[in-house]
Amino acid sequence: MWYVPELSKRASLAAAGLAAAVVLPAIALAKAPAPGDAAPLVAPKPQPVQSRSAPLARAKTALMPFQTAPFPYRGLTPGTGTPFLDVEENGRRGHTTPYGRLYWEDETYSDNRVLLHLPKGFDARRPSLMLVFFHGHGATLERDVLRRQRVADQISRSGANVVLIAPQFAVDAADSSAGRFWEPGAFGRFMGEAAEALAKLHGDRKSVRTFASAPVIFVAYSGGYLAAASCAVNGGINKRLRGVVLLDALYGELGKFASWIENDRSAFFVSAYLGSTREKNSELAGILSARDIDYATALDRPLHQGDVALLSGGENVSHRSFVTQAWVDNPIEDLLRRLPGYRR
Template structure:
């Protein structure tokens, strides 16, 4: 007699939120390659067996075993996330002087803001330089690395979800890239050489346009019809955002400077949050409180729950 097959457990929404720190093979660090702008080795300083990176800001050395050793990535699933429905992957690039726990989760409330947005989305946030004034892109300087990172994220998300059957769904999910402050540099290179354009639904910059304007313009010229750009800024990056506007004018790309009801493909939005907004608090307090929640809640097509059925006509009041 043949044994009866084991019944397949149906895939269901998550009953509780899930937070994990998972090592990635394609994390931005450790990184021992070249810096593409200069062709120099990233780790350009040695002291015995220690290797370090010389800061272009002040010439200080950030040591690999202290600053560029962490290959862990924060994965967060909000309660109610359902992979059976269209799902969005939100990739968050933190700024300088940050750690995933102290800053991304606790201070900036990135996971909580995603949860409050009410969309069917998960968070993927890699660790860059650990608590240091450094914007290095690491692996994202390399051609195709961002695409490899996104593909690995799909596999790791499925593993944490607890069902390998959903890996294919994650690999089809669209991606929104959010960069804050120093996260602009890995974001710019991810757009330039990351080879993940087909997956990108949009890019969000929070006081992050510190340079690499040409890379953002090039991406918009080629991809603006199927993705959106939303850049909000204070005094810190006001000048660079104005420069980006000029570049878009020359490229005949239209943009708006008013808050949109929806973030749709093909839209480019600039929001001046004002000179009084503190750069360090921008992720939690900018033109509005919890601006990440505001942005994510305006991305259409990813409802977390199905619409409630309408009440019968005789019960309506």
């Protein structure tokens, strides 16, 4: 396992010797929205928890290599019948993107690390959620997901009993490939490994049952939509997936997202858009209307079961900063505050 370098100065080895515990700055929490009259969107269900550990005294963040990570991937590109690694020169293998760009495996598709984060106060005895973040183009876990987009920090600030799982996809590249997550059931196996890794990071191996059974929500940014769509309909986690959030990310796969929304009316779907995804969101709105599925155009209350929202991203907002500045500042934090059944 590789630790996040910036956190190492204040890190200490966890009980299992496999994860770094870090202390995040103390931040005052804003008042959470009051629950509405309807049932919360993600209704907490009893989880088979064996852990008797107290809430975590400190946040814990780590980068861990996974055997079931999206990459390396030596399979086929869906819909083409051709190997994903379709170029070989001087002993190097590479992938040609649909736009004709060539990326080499050793530079772009060999990082099997996953960013894990447990917020301070996380309680394995209480209802919890697993947030899986799909980072999109031109990203690395440390530089972008952790530092620039502050995904772990937003989870910590939200006050929600939520853990972060963020796999590395194509490294710093304009490529939305899902890699191993294209394979049926592969994401389910990944989540099984994530449960084991989170239990080690937590420090109480009995907490593995918490992480293996907790509901899951997806948050996909930009090009992360492709892997999110594949995992939603083909990932093998079935009813554990309780929500999908797209942050300026609906560039395609409308059929998959619409079918998932229609087939599970107990889960939620939120898509926020700027100019580049406005048209696709309008197309999705038409599909939903044709199927008699209501949707909102604003978030003004806690999320409830079956909620669907298609949101304008706001004014003077850029695509690059959308994970931290959208219809509100820190949109991931805002969304988690709208799930009152999962407070720490």
